Amino acid sequence: MTIFRKTTAMLLTAIIIRQHELFDEVTLTASEYDPALKEFRESFSVKAIINDNKYAGELKFKHPGSYWVNLESPKYLQSIDVGPYSTVWASMIVDVE
Helix, strand or coil: CCCCCCCEEEEEEEECCCCCCCCCEEEEEEEEECCCCCEEEEEEEEEEEHHHHHHHEEEEEECEEEEEEEEECCCCCEECCEEEEEEEEEEEEEEEE
């Protein structure tokens, strides 16, 4: 049995090139791969405040595994059906050992 006690963290930082008045925060969502179900299941998310067109968000992984990480935009898009909504700006797979 492997005991994983330390937390592994990943810091994502960026500068937003095109400003928008509704850009207030981004959301980082980590979904862990479940080999028994052969799918990713949402584990946790972190909000990162946008300040001076910059943001930084830290994801802290508590145990090893494969994670699908999405960077979701601020809710600046409009829909008649659902109101303001976000879109995925970036996706990546992260392997935590």
